Amino acid sequence: MPEYLTPGVYVEETSFRSRSIEGVATSTLGMTGLARYGPVPYFLTPPNWVDPLVMAPPPTLVTSFTEFERAFGGLEPVGEAGLPDRTNYLAYAARAFFANGGRRLYVSRVFAFTQDNGAVALAGNFGQLPVGPNAFFRTRWPGEAGLGFAVKVAFERSKNIVAPGLNGGPPVLRGVLPGAAVETFASEDAIPKGIEPTPPVAANVRIVGKDAQGRLGLIQANGTVTAPAGVITHVTASISVRWGDLRLDTYPGLELGSDHPRSIANVLQPEEPPDEQTLIWFDTGANPPVTPPIAGLVAGLEGLAEWTLLTGSSEGQPVVPADYAGALSDPDDEKKVATGLGALAEQEDIAIVAVPDAVRFPLPQQITITNSLIEHCERPRAYRIGIVDPPKDSSIAGVRGFRSQFDTSRAALYYPWVEIVDPTVRPDPGAPTPLLQLPPSGFAAGIYARSDVARGVHKAPANEVVLGITGFKQNITFDRQSVLNPEGVNALRFFEGRANRVWGARTMSSDPEWKYVNVRRLFLFLEHSIERSTQWAVFEPNNERLWASIRQSIEDFLITVWRTGALLGTKPEEAFFVRCDRTTMTQNDLDNGRMICLIGVAPTYPAEFVIFRIGQWTADSRQA
Template sequence: MPEYLSPGVYVEETSYRAKSIEGVATSTAGFVGQSRFGPTTGAPTLVTSFEDYQRYFGDDADLLLGGTPTINHLAHAVRLFFMNGGARVYISRIASPPGGGTLEDITAASAPLVTSAGNVVLRARYPGLAGNLRVRAQALRSGNLRVVQSGTPTVTGVQPGDVLEVSTGAAAKNRIVRGSTAPAGSPGDLLTTDPAQLAAVSFDSNNRPVLTAQTGVVDLATVTFAQKVSLALSVEPNGDGTTGSRTDVLQNLSAHPDSAQFVGTVLRTEDWSIPVEAPSDRSNRIWFDIPLLSDTATDRAEFAAGLLRALVDGSPFALTGGGDGIAATATVFSGGGSGHDARGLAALADRDDIAIVAAPGSAALADADDRQAVRDALIAHCTSLKYRFAVLAGDQGADASSIREVRGMHDSSYAALYYPWLVVPATSGPRDTIQLSPEGAVIGAYARTDIERGVHKAPANETVFGTLRFSRSVNKGEQDVLNPEGINCLRFFEGRGNLIWGARTMSSDLEWIYVNVRRLFIYLEHSIDRGTQWAVFEPNNEQLWLKIRLTIESFLYDAWRSGALMGTKPEQAYFVRCDRTTMSQSDLDNGRLICLIGVAPTKPAEFVIFRIGQWTAEASII
């Protein structure tokens, strides 16, 4: 209760409406698989387009696994996901080094740069053949920054940590300018700088710039001119076709550790133990391994001068030694760990907004036990977390008999199996077409249906975009056998195209045989779970029970109006009970609030039957 301790007017805010429940997202996917580059531990990476995926994980060119070119299933699945209507997908990349080695064994690295503080090593950020890059470094200078104000020389337009080239007297004429013999050159010219002419910028207590070189503080009165030297790095393909065609250019970097644009800060490792203000950019493909630096201003200035000189004179640098490793096993797909050490499927568990999961490429594993184990891991993942659904695929060459064997190994309402594979145009390499497992395209159709119609609509009778044909032609006779067993067929219909022609889960329980029914309940349960967290530790009495009922009934009423529930009236669609009939005194004494909710979901019109008979004008219809 508020306190009123003195006479006066008190204005208070109060709410007379029930708290609302916001429906959770149902179209966000989570994929785990092998790619050409990208992070392999920690939180999964959210991508919102295929171009976004390429920025983090490389293109869709083949992986070289164990020396054998292998289709990049994850990249193609992501491309088909967005082509079929997907909007958001989290990627958890896995990598498997050969011979029981570590990921460092397949991570490229350059030769070290020798500086006054020790070796600075330029490294590829992640494992992968796409980490074998070429890095070019350029040093660029600005115009003259030295001015004389009221007889006092100073420099303008500088920030702490900027590196300046300062010249005095004859030294100005001896400056080395690449491609030119002019004594000064022009702003923006490339240069090779004498480290003795470089100074770092700091500010004194009066906010005046102080220049410190490796020999100590520079007397501005002796300086003829001062020019800012910035560093530009170009990260390029290595030229042999294994790293794609992407080139990244990073400009306005500094070689001094006190600068906000210090190359070692902008391009740093994902070491979460390092206290930095912002996390590193996962899209950067390289990072600088820098030794512990001295706190002395002259030592740091000397380090900056040496690093700048080493980068410019040693350019270009070739990063070699990276590889794609070998094909992952079921254990690698499942992953493990938590937080920043999470890997594989376990990394997806930390993202609460993922609603659909798949492991593109797992159906192409050489070992049948591995293929089954990955499917089991996906089902167990969704069953334990409750609020997500798995999309599975059979073997590449499966026929009706073998896909039934795959289906017979699993029984779950939290997963659906799709058959057969897709034949799509090859985007790289010598092949015209490639075969892909259908998870990416199917989950894209899930997302498209959710966005356009709602999660209660069965994700079937939907076009599969980006597909030339299916690897096998399924006819009605075959589907008559496969559909009752919970195998969703992909079929071609002349005049209508390639369609998803099934919406069944892998459950033997007739209550949960439809994909849309299970996903509708996931949506309702997750939304109510999140939307009623405010009730925890509230007084467990009739007022709270009434608020709970009103909150949930309002949410279910909106679901009924959207067509998700059966019934011509709300009373026929759902009920909510939260009172003495749902809780005993023991429940109240133990702090339990129990709410009973019943909903009548709409099930798909899987069998549309029209009964037609002959009648005459004189006949009566019974």
């Protein structure tokens, strides 16, 4: 209650509305797997660093395949050389997801690390390029793709920046900040002219600093700051980074001194650079960054006037199924960061999860990874469903055997694999079209998202066209599906005149109550929405006023859901009920701080079997 101690008029705001419940997003996908490049967590202590380099990036959110390519590379092979299957399943699944209607994708890159006293070590996995004494350009993330990174440096020079001092005082520098690099000349005529920029003379380059009186001057080799004299130009570097034909990033106007906010070390830093997807970072050999000897730095940058490749990148150790399961982060130990599926667990808005990389492993290991996916989806407060891929080249009997290994309502299996025209191969005229076989999870996830946006989560993601494919690996007929469907294997089928379609909407559960994908996902949507939007009720007085407010909020939300067609019934009373009163709680519950609300909903089930009964009828059988 407000305090009323001084006589006067008090105006207070209040609310006469019930608190609304907002439905959560249901079409966000999370995937983990091998990628050519991109963010991975690691812990590293470079030489001469005061603080360790702790890279703990969360799963990367991308909203198009173009963004995926920028962050994780293209469709080229992944993994260490010698793997029996180096197909980039993660990239192809991301491409299929967006092509079929997906909009938001979180990616957790899998990488094999060595362990050094509990810390993740990456020695030998980074690419590097020397730039003067104790200075290097390094790949920001590990991976063999770093061998294709090339750097090119160009210099730009301004006009004379020395201005006369006020009232006859010493000359001053204009238009620069401490940390900027300048080049001294004997006269204006000595400044190089021409269209093509001329590199500075390393011996004539100085860094701008402040003297004891706070005036800008030139830092000399002995550390003293002298007043500017003669003709001085401002020198900046433009650094370009190329990754084959996939990316070209240019960072113009970079300063050479580490004290400048736009120095090379600050713009190309490892932890939080302005361009969060930058390919390289600038290591000055110390943390905080220090300006290397300027003459050596300029000479090193001048040596990169042509494209120069980084060296030393590698993939590290082979990945194993445990790398996909990953681990949760430890809030008490910064060295133990979230990886694999464990990293996806920390993103609350993910509603669909897939591990397309599981198919590259032999069957026992694929089963292990699939079990990790199911365990991930069945965690408490994990409102998500997994999409499972069948083993590569599996027959009808093979996929039935694979399906029999699992029993869960939090995952769905799709069969068979799909075929696409290989986008990485340029076909020869007259040669057969190069085809590529891929697992269906990326395509199915895109259809989930497309159906959710167009119709809602209550609509079964089936009888939907699969886009971007040429066909399926096996031809599933009516009779073949009659074997697969009862066992919870969702068929992908071709229909003459109706294209390639998803023709199944069942989970991998033996419980008939959770047989259908849309029913499972509808309840996940309801549970997550109510859980997220009723946090305000925690620690409120547990009395009739709170119970009535909770009932009103949930009823308003469920009426909205019912109006979308997600619930059965011609009126709300037939579609759901909400109880939160003395009938749902005992005195013991109240004494122990428990408020219990009972909610019942009548979901709509898909019309999986549409039956028309037709019989003969004659006019004389009509009753008068």
